[in-house]
Amino acid sequence: MAGSWRDVFGHESPYEEQVDGVETAIDAARDGGFLALEGACGTGKTMLALSAGLHLVRDPDSRFERVLALTSVKQQLRQFEADVERINDELPEDWRPFSALTLVGKADVCPYSREEAAGIDDTNVYDRCEELRDTTRALTGDGPASAGALVDDARSQQIGLADSGADGGADYLETAGEPTPYPTGMPTREDAEYCPFYARYLDDKPEDGDGDPAEAVPFDFTDAGLIDPDELVRRSAGAGTCPHSMMGAILPHAELVLGNYYHAFDPMTTGSFTGALLDESTFVICDEAHMLEPRVRDLVSDTAADRSLRDAESELTRVLQALQFDGKEGTSSADADLVRAELEEAEVAERELETLRSFIRDLREELDRRVTAHLEREHRGWKSDLNSLPDEEIPLRDPETPEVDAITEWAERLGYDDRAWSRAETVGAVVKRILDEADDDAKQRAVPGVGRVLGRWYRADHERHFREIELDRTWDDTEPPDSWRRAYNARLAIHNCVPGDVIGERLADFGGGVLMSATLEPLDVFAEVTGLDHLEHEEDRPVVTRTYGLTFPEANRESFAVDAPKFTYDNRGGPHEENPTRRAYADAIREVAESPGNVLVGMPSYREAEWAADQLRDAVDKPVLIDESSGDDATEDLKSDFFAGDGKVLVTSLRGTLTEGVDYRGDRLSAAVICGVPIVDTTSPRTRAIRTAYDEAFGDGFEYSLTVPAVRKARQAIGRVIRSPDEVGVRVFVDARYARESWDSVREYIPAEEFQPVSPDMLSFGLDRFWSDK
Numbered sequence: 001m002a003g004s005w006r007d008v009f010g011h012e013s014p015y016e017e018q019v020d021g022v023e024t025a026i027d028a029a030r031d032g033g034f035l036a037l038e039g040a041c042g043t044g045k046t047m048l049a050l051s052a053g054l055h056l057v058r059d060p061d062s063r064f065e066r067v068l069a070l071t072s073v074k075q076q077l078r079q080f081e082a083d084v085e086r087i088n089d090e091l092p093e094d095w096r097p098f099s100a101l102t103l104v105g106k107a108d109v110c111p112y113s114r115e116e117a118a119g120i121d122d123t124n125v126y127d128r129c130e131e132l133r134d135t136t137r138a139l140t141g142d143g144p145a146s147a148g149a150l151v152d153d154a155r156s157q158q159i160g161l162a163d164s165g166a167d168g169g170a171d172y173l174e175t176a177g178e179p180t181p182y183p184t185g186m187p188t189r190e191d192a193e194y195c196p197f198y199a200r201y202l203d204d205k206p207e208d209g210d211g212d213p214a215e216a217v218p219f220d221f222t223d224a225g226l227i228d229p230d231e232l233v234r235r236s237a238g239a240g241t242c243p244h245s246m247m248g249a250i251l252p253h254a255e256l257v258l259g260n261y262y263h264a265f266d267p268m269t270t271g272s273f274t275g276a277l278l279d280e281s282t283f284v285i286c287d288e289a290h291m292l293e294p295r296v297r298d299l300v301s302d303t304a305a306d307r308s309l310r311d312a313e314s315e316l317t318r319v320l321q322a323l324q325f326d327g328k329e330g331t332s333s334a335d336a337d338l339v340r341a342e343l344e345e346a347e348v349a350e351r352e353l354e355t356l357r358s359f360i361r362d363l364r365e366e367l368d369r370r371v372t373a374h375l376e377r378e379h380r381g382w383k384s385d386l387n388s389l390p391d392e393e394i395p396l397r398d399p400e401t402p403e404v405d406a407i408t409e410w411a412e413r414l415g416y417d418d419r420a421w422s423r424a425e426t427v428g429a430v431v432k433r434i435l436d437e438a439d440d441d442a443k444q445r446a447v448p449g450v451g452r453v454l455g456r457w458y459r460a461d462h463e464r465h466f467r468e469i470e471l472d473r474t475w476d477d478t479e480p481p482d483s484w485r486r487a488y489n490a491r492l493a494i495h496n497c498v499p500g501d502v503i504g505e506r507l508a509d510f511g512g513g514v515l516m517s518a519t520l521e522p523l524d525v526f527a528e529v530t531g532l533d534h535l536e537h538e539e540d541r542p543v544v545t546r547t548y549g550l551t552f553p554e555a556n557r558e559s560f561a562v563d564a565p566k567f568t569y570d571n572r573g574g575p576h577e578e579n580p581t582r583r584a585y586a587d588a589i590r591e592v593a594e595s596p597g598n599v600l601v602g603m604p605s606y607r608e609a610e611w612a613a614d615q616l617r618d619a620v621d622k623p624v625l626i627d628e629s630s631g632d633d634a635t636e637d638l639k640s641d642f643f644a645g646d647g648k649v650l651v652t653s654l655r656g657t658l659t660e661g662v663d664y665r666g667d668r669l670s671a672a673v674i675c676g677v678p679i680v681d682t683t684s685p686r687t688r689a690i691r692t693a694y695d696e697a698f699g700d701g702f703e704y705s706l707t708v709p710a711v712r713k714a715r716q717a718i719g720r721v722i723r724s725p726d727e728v729g730v731r732v733f734v735d736a737r738y739a740r741e742s743w744d745s746v747r748e749y750i751p752a753e754e755f756q757p758v759s760p761d762m763l764s765f766g767l768d769r770f771w772s773d774k
Helices: 016-030 045-058 074-090 111-115 125-141 147-164 196-204 229-238 243-253 267-277 289-299 306-324 333-346 350-378 406-413 418-422 424-438 447-459 500-509 523-529 532-538 580-593 606-617 632-643 685-698 701-718 760-772
Strands: 034-039 066-070 100-102 172-175 178-183 256-259 282-286 302-305 392-395 465-473 488-496 512-517 543-548 557-562 599-603 624-626 649-653 671-675 729-734 756-758
Touching (some): 016 034, 034 045, 034 532, 045 066, 111 125, 111 172, 178 196, 229 243, 289 500, 289 512, 289 523, 333 424, 350 447, 424 447, 500 532, 599 701, 701 729
Parallel strands (some): 066 256, 282 512, 557 756, 599 649, 599 671
């Protein structure tokens, strides 16, 4: 018997909202539907969704076999891990634990990458892994060696080091606190490096190609509970086998899989790794679902870099030369025979290789011409000051007029017809196969990716897709001093402006689930832009909505919307300007920052965050920390500094990582002040194209694509303050658009009954009154 969902729930007594949410999610999923849930911070959404999904997995009358939980925030991934461990700890005595697996990238589980051994680290692990796997398979394929022999070789190389006394004896690779059976250096066979961990996996997997790879897992994972990345590495590497391969082997059998949006929405990832999860036996949970639309937009957009075009041309040339030089002195006919056999099997003609090579060569020359013309037009004298060039977008059509792009028109003028575009992906795939067969030094190939982009460029419409050239700052000393390629990485980009169809189609693959966030309202807009409307009205799958506000004691919080001048560029000017708008915001930030304890200041950009920090450093008697656009390690260090010791002020961008998914529980945060509505740069060509596409799809592009996402960002940040019944704090929006109705007001998108409008001169009085009682 499945029992009640309360057997799965990891706490003694659920909140009233959790009871309603779990039962609503279960009922919707049984009918093949979804629950779209907005729940304030502290609602317990993670436990709610897991309880519903895992209950259905154990219900013998349910079609669900697993839960796939997705989030875009690492902090939330940790929350899912913590909640499933709590669920397992609190299960009835006669229940076995839920098997759960956390999905991460190769860099997180490769033993060599984790320890930066054998020349492998997180910058090259993906390419090196493919090379080593290809070599390992090749060494076990036609030669005398077996996978087991390679494992024995690696062990004997280690033993040989010990016996020889070299460097004090054996030097075993250790990772996740566990020694492995292999040396820190990469073993070799026939002068070729191979991966002993992958060799052990090949040796253990069933010889029958139809066998279950899970048979190669050297430990019992069905009763192990949660296998997080460290546990996976410890168990796998300690047994001498490949952790990433173990992840793939366990994946189809886990009752709960924890991952990110890539694992459901990225075509490359689902095609090569997680495709088995995308069916009606999976209950899907999309956490931080307010980010679903922008994240998926990025995943289903595509680019072809200038360097990829160069490498693709070289790869095509290499294959063509095998045919052109066949029979000439010093050449082998074996390569030509291989090429002809592969072309014949794929039904690809030699002239198609020649056409694609010419097309890519001409395309790269056209890219060079367009970038050069843009720089000459916009940055006169750019060759003498490459270091000052900014990131750029070069639109290939008017962003506000859906029409054929300039590259497509250029190709037509040169005679590259529909077939040249449409066959590029097929030709690219066969070239990759030829090179992989012929090349012992296997590596990532450029031509398949270029072919894929050309195929999409040809197939995608011009109303919902936008094409442009992207220029990202880089530096490459190998390029000529007067070349833009020294300063830029250029890419041909095709953006899916309205990804709702893709999201809806993917959600339709699942049997049901929950999409949840602290900031989904307005839910009707969310349903439209994510394709849920289509599921409900066209496929007759129920979509149920719920909104749960803060239920904690109102006396513990104060919430203001300050009627200050709108924090727009026209009003505030640049950061170094002195004007009434900036003075009003500087005063408001200072007044909130003087609250006891830790205070979070959220600004529309990192540039404005620097300005706010400058205003505070000499104005408040506590340390002021400034968040800058940086990597995960720097952000984690900053967060730790903020939480440690006495009260501080942390100033950040509302588009950074410290305002979403971070748990400021307990006394970690006593106040937050949000300045302005963080609408993205509306002058960007891509943003203008997205707005135009949303105008066509939904009627109000500015509201759907700009205003609503911006307010969700602001609400995410303000929601960090109150997360439990005992927490006390202040939440302040500063901008007239939050405080009163106007043509561009956003008050309808915030809990207006919570945020009382106040004038700037009354903010200090309201704060003093609140804190004096605490």
